[in-house]
Amino acid sequence: MQLISTVHWFARCGFGALLLLLACGVATAWFGNGQKFSSTTTRDGTLITFNRFIQESVPDVALVGSSVSFRLNEEYFATLNLRNLAIAGGSPLTGLEIVANGKRLPKVVLVEANVLSRSTDAALVEKYSRNDRAEPMFFRPIRTAVLAYENWRHAPLNHAQVSLALNQLLKQPPSDFDNHIYVGRARQLLDAEDPTVATRASIKRIKELMLSLDQRGARMLLFELPYSAPIEDTQSVKITREIVHSEFPDPDRWLHIDYTRSELRWADSVHLDERSAVIVSQSIDRALSPLLGQAIGR
Amino acid sequence: MTFTSWQFGMLVAVVFGAYYLPPLRTLQIQLLVIASLVFYGYGQPELLPLLAVAVLGTYLFLTLALRNRRVWLPIGIAFNLALLAFFKYKFLFLDPTSAGLTGATPIDFLLRLPLPIGISFFVFHNISLLVDLTTKKNIAPDLTSVFLYIIFFPQLVSGPITRAEMFMPQIGPKYFGDIPFVEAAKWILTGYFFKLYVANNLNEMTSYMDFPLYETLRTQDRWLLVFLYSYQIYADFFGYSAIAIGLALLFGYRLPVNFNLPYISVSFSEFWTRWHISLSSWLRTYLYVPLGGNRHGAFRTYLNLMIVMGLGGLWHGAGLSYLMWGLLHGLLLVIERPFLARLQSIDSIVLRATRVSVVFVCVTMLWIFFKLPNFDHAVSYLSGMFASDTNPNPPKLSLDLALLYSLPVGIQHLVSRPFFERILNPVEPYVYGAMAALMYLEAGPETSFIYFQF
Numbered sequence: 068m069q070l071i072s073t074v075h076w077f078a079r080c081g082f083g084a085l086l087l088l089l090a091c092g093v094a095t096a097w098f099g100n101g102q103k104f105s106s107t108t109t110r111d112g113t114l115i116t117f118n119r120f121i122q123e124s125v126p127d128v129a130l131v132g133s134s135v136s137f138r139l140n141e142e143y144f145a146t147l148n149l150r151n152l153a154i155a156g157g158s159p160l161t162g163l164e165i166v167a168n169g170k171r172l173p174k175v176v177l178v179e180a181n182v183l184s185r186s187t188d189a190a191l192v193e194k195y196s197r198n199d200r201a202e203p204m205f206f207r208p209i210r211t212a213v214l215a216y217e218n219w220r221h222a223p224l225n226h227a228q229v230s231l232a233l234n235q236l237l238k239q240p241p242s243d244f245d246n247h248i249y250v251g252r253a254r255q256l257l258d259a260e261d262p263t264v265a266t267r268a269s270i271k272r273i274k275e276l277m278l279s280l281d282q283r284g285a286r287m288l289l290f291e292l293p294y295s296a297p298i299e300d301t302q303s304v305k306i307t308r309e310i311v312h313s314e315f316p317d318p319d320r321w322l323h324i325d326y327t328r329s330e331l332r333w334a335d336s337v338h339l340d341e342r343s344a345v346i347v348s349q350s351i352d353r354a355l356s357p358l359l360g361q362a363i364g365r
Numbered sequence: 366m367t368f369t370s371w372q373f374g375m376l377v378a379v380v381f382g383a384y385y386l387p388p389l390r391t392l393q394i395q396l397l398v399i400a401s402l403v404f405y406g407y408g409q410p411e412l413l414p415l416l417a418v419a420v421l422g423t424y425l426f427l428t429l430a431l432r433n434r435r436v437w438l439p440i441g442i443a444f445n446l447a448l449l450a451f452f453k454y455k456f457l458f459l460d461p462t463s464a465g466l467t468g469a470t471p472i473d474f475l476l477r478l479p480l481p482i483g484i485s486f487f488v489f490h491n492i493s494l495l496v497d498l499t500t501k502k503n504i505a506p507d508l509t510s511v512f513l514y515i516i517f518f519p520q521l522v523s524g525p526i527t528r529a530e531m532f533m534p535q536i537g538p539k540y541f542g543d544i545p546f547v548e549a550a551k552w553i554l555t556g557y558f559f560k561l562y563v564a565n566n567l568n569e570m571t572s573y574m575d576f577p578l579y580e581t582l583r584t585q586d587r588w589l590l591v592f593l594y595s596y597q598i599y600a601d602f603f604g605y606s607a608i609a610i611g612l613a614l615l616f617g618y619r620l621p622v623n624f625n626l627p628y629i630s631v632s633f634s635e636f637w638t639r640w641h642i643s644l645s646s647w648l649r650t651y652l653y654v655p656l657g658g659n660r661h662g663a664f665r666t667y668l669n670l671m672i673v674m675g676l677g678g679l680w681h682g683a684g685l686s687y688l689m690w691g692l693l694h695g696l697l698l699v700i701e702r703p704f705l706a707r708l709q710s711i712d713s714i715v716l717r718a719t720r721v722s723v724v725f726v727c728v729t730m731l732w733i734f735f736k737l738p739n740f741d742h743a744v745s746y747l748s749g750m751f752a753s754d755t756n757p758n759p760p761k762l763s764l765d766l767a768l769l770y771s772l773p774v775g776i777q778h779l780v781s782r783p784f785f786e787r788i789l790n791p792v793e794p795y796v797y798g799a800m801a802a803l804m805y806l807e808a809g810p811e812t813s814f815i816y817f818q819f
């Protein structure tokens with residue numbers, strides 16, 4: 068009797084588990100597994116972008132970079148079909164490797180040249196570079212549900228939806244936020260850092276990938292984002308700029324972005340504030356326009 | 366080897382498969398001892414000799430104390446406390462990375478040994494063995510049984526701290542037909558669910574409490590994370606204890622329950638009868654009562670409480686943070702003691718809810734000293750909770766996920782047990798099945814159990 072009730076208990080327990088697994092398996096097969104990450108942290112936001120990058124059609128423009136470019140939200144750009152794969156706290160090379168490992172390439176790949184001293188995130192590259200795109204059988208039900216809820220409540224906006232708000236933001240004066248504490252901290256760190264070895268290693272790899280992308284018909288361009296004046300003057304920034312420009316002297320390898328520097332502000336001395344990020348995004352739009360043959364109207 | 370690794374699953378499966386085979390019935394104890402040595406030595410084989418020294422030394426002192434308790438019991442206890450003090454607190458006084466410590470190679474080797482996992486737990490087992498068995502003037506148990514009591518793998522590294530007088534009588538032949546499979550499965554599934562679903566997922570967020578990441582947090586997120594850590598540490602340790610109890614049942618042993626809904630305690634003294642029960646009961650039996658307990662007036666009682674809680678804090682780790690954590694708990698016990706009887710006599714739901722909230726918030730705030738063993742960091746985190754933040758780019762945390770991952774702890778504590786049993790009884794196996802599926806589907810990134818470090 069005891070044995071029978073024990074067996075019944077385990078049978079029902081197994082059935083309960085199987086039912087949930089089956090439900091998730093069917094839902095995964097039906098909806099796909101692209102929504103497996105939800106925003107627990109800022110970094111997870113990047114992963115959502117990578118999920119979209121590998122699942123949706125290849126964009127015309129892919130932008131890879133570090134936290135410096137991470138602030139350039141996709142909806143700030145009027146350029147159609149642009150994907151920002153910058154990683155907060157990461158290296159531009161991570162995004163570049165992922166783009167280069169894809170079967171099809173964007174027409175233009177923009178590579179931020181501000182921060183090249185960080186190493187590539189090999190795990191992320193491996194994860195998003197699988198050629199078979201084999202997905203796990205099950206998604207994470209809680210995270211998927213939360214993501215669906217968040218998407219329903221805060222659906223990602225496109226440029227057309229936010230352009231009015233962006234224009235209003237641009238009409239406002241630049242921020243007068245006092246960031247001198249952050250400037251001091253950042254200067255201390257950047258003056259103590261010598262990025263020579265790491266930057267040279269990154270550049271070597273960028274050159275290899277540049278050759279590969281050129282051969283496959285994509286156009287790779289470097290770009291630099293401005294820092295606040297005290298940061299431009301630090302050892303790390305000066306060394307990086309010097310090495311990058313001596314290694315890539317050809318002006319045709321650079322995307323020339325044009326903006327009014329006095330309009331820009333850096334909330335923490337390194338990263339552009341929202342208004343400045345919009346200004347820079349628009350200048351990137353203008354620089355991209357002749358390359359893509361798109362009319363960027365404003 | 367951790368409970369959540371596939372190697373551990375293999376070990377349990379193999380040992381369980383062999384354990385109840387009739388030809389091996391006379392070797393059950395030896396089999397468990399060997400399995401426990403494999404479990405312990407898998408990660409730190411160089412520390413197996415230490416484990417052997419601790420057990421053999423304790424056995425020797427036990428044998429001697431059974432002949433002359435007055436002389437050999439204190440020496441046996443001192444031997445164990447010396448082991449604990451040496452390995453746990455030596456790094457307060459020396460830097461293991463420095464080139465030459467003493468110049469004598471064997472001593473330098475000892476000084477450089479890392480903190481043995483679970484030393485705090487097995488030393489307390491040893492002391493319990495010495496005290497319990499010599500109090501009742503038992504005959505000396507055989508060495509294999511002593512080994513099993515001290516190093517039984519489900520409880521070896523993080524307890525529950527089982528008293529010798531409870532465990533030793535259970536040692537004997539075990540039969541497959543006696544296994545309470547359903548009860549064991551419930552403990553194991555609940556334990557893994559709390560560890561994998563709750564604790565590991567919350568850990569993803571509470572890692573922002575570490576230095577220097579916490580400096581980037583918004584003030585409200587500091588508060589949120591402290592509460593999430595409170596849920597996490599409960600889920601982590603309750604999960605471990607539940608798995609240990611379930612595994613022990615599979616091998617025919619019943620370990621003490623270690624948690625009883627601690628976050629619904631109405632007083633701090635009640636909290637300590639519900640949180641890490643085996644430790645508080647050990648401290649009460651072997652420290653508080655021998656110190657005089659509450660038998661020598663109010664002042665001595667308060668002093669004893671402070672001593673016990675202070676030492677309890679230091680037992681967790683050699684650091685000012687742990688000491689402060691223990692002393693502050695001691696202080697809360699002292700402060701509430703004169704008012705307890707009066708508060709207990711008032712029958713009011715509002716007062717009860719207020720008391721539960723006060724105890725929960727205080728206990729939760731003190732976990733900061735656990736999360737940040739560096740005292741300066743802990744104080745800095747704490748002070749940041751009461752100051753406005755200025756970071757223009759703080760990390761963003763998902764409130765939805767925070768709620769959903771901590772929900773099981775809330776449900777477990779707030780839904781009354783009779784209601785739970787009445788509603789759940791017909792569907793109980795399905796619920797456990799769903800928990801099993803959910804902990805597989807929604808498991809957070811692998812992290813070691815918090816109490817492994819002690």
